[in-house]
Amino acid sequence: MELFTILQKNTYVDSLASLFTMSVLMDSAGIESAYAGMATASNRQTMEELGLADDTVRSAGENDFVVAVRADSREAFEAAMAKTKKDERTNSIGKTSFVTIDDAVRENPRANICSIAVPGEYACEVTKQALNKGLHCIVFSSNVPLEQEREMKELAREKGLLCMGPDCGVANINGVAFVLSSINNRGPFGICGASGCGIQHVAAFLHEAGSGVSQTIGTGGNDLKEQVGGISMMMGIDALENDPDTDYIIVISRKPADSVLQTLLVRISQCKKPVVACLMGVDRSLVEATGALWANDLDGCAQQALSLIGKEIAFDSDETLTQMARQAVEGMSPQQKYVRGIYCGGTYCDEVMQTMQPVIGGIHSNCPLSPELRLEDSRVSVGNTVVDSGEEEFTRGRPHPTLEPTMRLPLIAKEGEDPETAVILLDFILTPPEHIDPAGVTLPVLTKAMEAARARGGKIAVVCSVLGTDADLQNADAQRQKLRDAGVYVCRSNRQAGQLAAKIIQMKKERDGR
Template sequence: MSITAVIKKNTYFDSVSLMSISTKANTLDGVDQAFVAMGTEMNKGVLNNLGLLTAEIEAATNGDLMIVLVTHEDNDTEQVLTEVEALLVHKKPAGGAHTVTHRTVAAAAADNPDANLAVIAVNGAYAGREARKALENNLHVMLFSDNVPVEEEIALKRYAHDHGLLMMGPDCGTAIINNVALCFGNAVRPGSVGVVAASGTGAQEVSVRVHALGAGISQLIGTGGRDLSEQVGGIMMIDGIRALAADPATDVIVLVSKPPAPAVEKKVLAEIATAGKPVVVYFVGGSRDAVVEAGGHFAAGSQDAALQAVRLGVDPHADVEPLDSERVDEVVSRLAPHQQFVRGLFCGGTLCDESMYSLLEISDNVWSNIQKSPERRLTADSPSTGHTFLDFGDDDFTNGRPHPMIDPSLRLARLVEEAKDPQVAVIVMDFVLGFGAHEDPVGVTLPAIAQAQRIAAQDGRHLEIVGYVLGTDLDTPALDGQVAALAAAGVTVTRSSTETGAFAREIARKVQTA
């Protein structure tokens, strides 16, 4: 093994670009591991944990670019480094188009007077400052960056509120504004269903389910994951509700979030009465009584949220197919008595939550790195136990690494490890399509799926792998092709996040009572 570290002084790349570059660098011949990131203390801490921190890397500053390569001994390291550096070169797009680079938000705003929204993806230490500049230039903001202090988030959202602007984020990964998908959004048809969401993949799931039902999205406003916390107080979700209430293209509103703080939930639900439009509320683990009492429509899951929205605003006869119980029985018949547990390996936090809450309906032996119960919470380094659900997009896994929707390597390794556990009955996985995501999430996972299946077969047992593809026929790659590739590999493919959780729950229910 050979370790090479190169520091490029005063060379800045945004986090979205570096995620993509790191993913591509890790696929180069001869590369065991590639780490391309800015020289922040957080990133240097990750390298230290990996045993890759050198004095040269330690001296890097926030404005320096770090390239760290672990390669095979017999490889030409200089050639590999040249290939990585080539990924950093910005080339002029085909067809004669060109890009213009601006050094400041103010310069970009001045050069583009018709622009009204800025997407910001910079180091969290600088993200608040850049977002403030955009707001001061009368631009709505989508702040992709995370690791922004909560005090800055509150100040930015209060400023935006006072000036009639949207402040989506920080840590906002998905939005669809005026039929344009931003960051991790999906390609869905335009329509009359508006969404305000404090969850990126939750928002994606609702939007693609609406699309699958033949309807479309008017606007999808992201808030960032902390918006419904006690500190932030739901500023952006409340402003989003009001914006959709005033939008003539929106006939019905859907709210999506992981469990909000109780006092904030009460404030948000109070907005329903004045919206003047039907409001469907999907808060994971939320209270039906509180929503109904506020005049809203309670949704028990993401599929239910999309279905109710379509029925209320588009097609009152819309429906979905029920869970196929015969498929459940067929899976159970192939399992050995000692195979009792479900293991969920997810890219999407809300998709992970939805499946986990399904299992919590039948068992308290449910563990996760995003478990609400502290005594059942795992870390990224924890071994699985009982029914385990891991969100690989959580900060514990993405600290210094690309999001698993871009770089699935950690999840692939965990899939193989889970297959070695003879107590595992089902491994559940999501595959998220959309702008910014991996160009072939199923294809890159198929070798690990085949390896997991071989491990189980060599041990004389069946391993059921359940896959859900979040996407539409308009996405690239298209939904049908990804589904067909999974089915050809012997994976049971579910039709929604809600069905994924229900399918795993019913298998677990039957094996624990057998």
């Protein structure tokens, strides 16, 4: 193995673009390890630790971009670099860019909102700068200490500005989808939620039913914790209540801290507009006492919301799912026993385990529902397993699987080779930035898994759901059709995918007399 380095003096490449480059390099033949990034002190230190630093790296300055690759040969290195060039993304933003918020606002005084994705340790400082310039903020950065989150949100409240996040991946303001949001039709529902995936899920059903959202306000997952106090949630509800384009308000969150829950319930009870509340794990009676419509889960939340405008979602009935399961089980070999889920979305991973566990028992995971079910090695499945491939052990040095679904392909391929796999269970989440064809990029691996199972004298069932809308650049309907055409069971929702997968496993067990 030989070390090759490239130095591009005075060239700025952002962290996500660096991750994409690194990902392509690491997936190339003959490459042992790779690093790409700005030559900041901390990145140079990381390269030293990885054994990827030479004099070129050590001499680089913080305004230089460096690539270091340990490869079999110069040919392998050059071939890998050529692939990164091919993968370079087109840029639809103007060439002009700024280095500071001050300069950007001075030159663009009409700026009214900002989307912030900087490392968590800097998020508070950057957000406060933006708030002090009068900008509403959507903060995607995660790993922000709770006391800093509170500081940012208190400043926002003082100024009457929205601070969505930190850790907010979904917000749809004035019909514009930010960060990882789907593109939605506009309509009478305002959503304020502490779960990005939850907001996107409900909004997609509203869109599909021909309705839509006025605004969706993501608060970030920590907003309803004691230390933060639900500041963004309360401001979001206030804003939606005062918004003439919002007729109904939907509130989504996991169980808030007790003190925050009390404040939230009082606020909901005083709301002048009808409210649907999906507060997972909170007693139904507490929610209904506020006058709000109660929803147990995300599907139920979408259903309750649509009932307000006299519409209904046609979920698959239990009979239909049983029929689908019966067909799926036909032709499976006795060896095939387990469901193997490889997920992009953390909330969905959790939801699908909650759905399946009562039917098929404990599910092993890197994010298990109880500690004894934690996988020893996230890459080695045990019995029924669902992994969240967005967790750190999979994303180190790579973009999140929602943006770069190819990173979960080796995991899917591995399950396809396992003769004990009966069901491969997946989620597909569409987002405007990337990936432009998650179904298309995954299908070859799925087809190969199905063929391999047939060659072994069995049959693998692939079950999934696709979160998105037909307004998304990828078009959710086209993605679903592509999967169905290849023989994949595409369910109405993630919960229904879990129901079907569990039925298949249960039916298979009964058939084999286990």
